[in-house]
Amino acid sequence: MGNAAFREIATIEAVSFDELSGVVAVDAHNWLYRYLTTTVRFTSSDVYTTEDGTEVANLVGVVQGLGKFFENDLVPVFVFDGGVTELKAEEVDDRREQRETYEQQLEDEREDADATRIAQLESRTQRLTDVIHETTRELLDHLDVPVVEAPAEGEAQAAHMARNGGVDYVGSEDYDTLLLGAPVTLRKLTSSGNLERMDFQATLEAHDLTWEQLVDVGILCGTDFNDGVDGIGPKTAVKKIHEHGDLWSVLEAEDAYVDRGDAIRSLFLNPDVTDDYSVDTDVSPDIDAARDYLTEWEIPHSAVERGLERIEDATAQTGLDEFF
Incomplete structure (x- = not known):
């Protein structure tokens, strides 16, 4: 939700990962974009750029971000956007114009600006390209992470799934999930500290x-x-x-x-949502296949091996299927 001031009335409390368990429907666009920009900002472009110039920083971000779920008894279900609603088209255009402004600033300052400034501008110019969407889905498939394709807005579909008991939480940084009636939204899933738990019913009752x-x-x-x-x-x-x-x-x-x-x-x-989905919580990642896939995209072993090890260790030790 564009208006961050809505936080003033939302009922939110800090929680730690160890207080949670279950299935979380993650707004894939929201989560992926945050890891994409973080990876670009703090990682050398040589790590995520192929020989032909294709940027796949998303693959590094996915591997780095997934372990946190499995290490804390959470099964992520990534919900991808379908078509953009007509009413949101204007917002998409505004974001495109802002990104083009940053791209021009980056071009103007690349020779003279310091590395920090360049990294900031590069992170702001990131977009979720078709290649990023495609490679993310394929990597998640190798890692056996459930994916749901929404007919329209991903966060609307995630909220619908939570309201109907298909998942335990919605994962998103946006406040739209509150207006969409998601019972519990987990925020700051991409942060290093505590999470935030946003409660729909408690917000209604508080006001x-x-x-x-x-x-x-x-x-x-x-x-x-x-x-x-x-x-x-x-x-x-x-x-x-x-x-x-x-x-x-x-x-x-x-x-x-x-x-x-x-x-x-x-x-x-x-909202436009569907009940035509399934969530298999018996996650059995094929780490070797994931590793080979990352190699195909020229991602250095050193950039992702620790993340793959975390995923493998967490899913093997917990036996996630036993929790559900």
């Missing part, structure tokens, strides 16, 4: 809101699909929803307008 009203609060503040109403932040939005009841009454009282408000509401309350 005496219904799910529909929480979505209305989000729309008033601004989402990926709309700009918020000027002067209204999360706490003010909650207050106004209490006073007037719903989005439309608040807009009338404020003499304000939200374009396609009904459609935005529906994207959160009735």
Whole structure:
């Protein structure tokens, strides 16, 4: 969710990995992008660039990031986006324009800027290309990590799976999962410290809101699909929803307008999702096949071997299938 201020009203608590176990539906785009940018920023480009110039930093990031799940009795299920909704197209265009600006800055400063500045700009210009999507799926297949293809938004599908008991948690850094009704969202899965546990029901109870009203609060503040109403932040939005009841009454009282408000509401309350998926928690990674695949993409052994060892050791020692 574009408006990070929504954190002001979300019920969030710090938790450690050892307090958790089960299955987490990971917003693949969100998780992968964070590891992609981190890898690019802190790793020499020679490590993840093939001889023909193809960049596959994602492969290093996947190997480095997966071990954390298995070492802590969590089975990740990566949920990939399907098509971009029409209402989100504008946000995608804005991000593309911002990335193009960073690319121009990188070109202008490459000769004169220091290594730190160049690394920062390179991380900001990363995009999830077709090659990155394709190679990520293939590597996850070798590692026997479950994948679900969403018909539209990956985080909407992940939230749907959690609401229907298909998984225990949703993994995402965005606050959209709260508006999508995900019972429990785990944030900071890519960080080195504690996680954050964001609780949907506790958030509703803390502010005496219904799910529909929480979505209305989000729309008033601004989402990926709309700009918020000027002067209204999360706490003010909650207050106004209490006073007037719903989005439309608040807009009338404020003499304000939200374009396609009904459609935005529906994207959160009735998103395009599917029940046509399966999650096999009996994970048995083929480490040799994964290693060979990484070699095919010219990833140096030294960059991924420790990560592969962590995955192999964790899945062998815990016997993940015994937990479910």
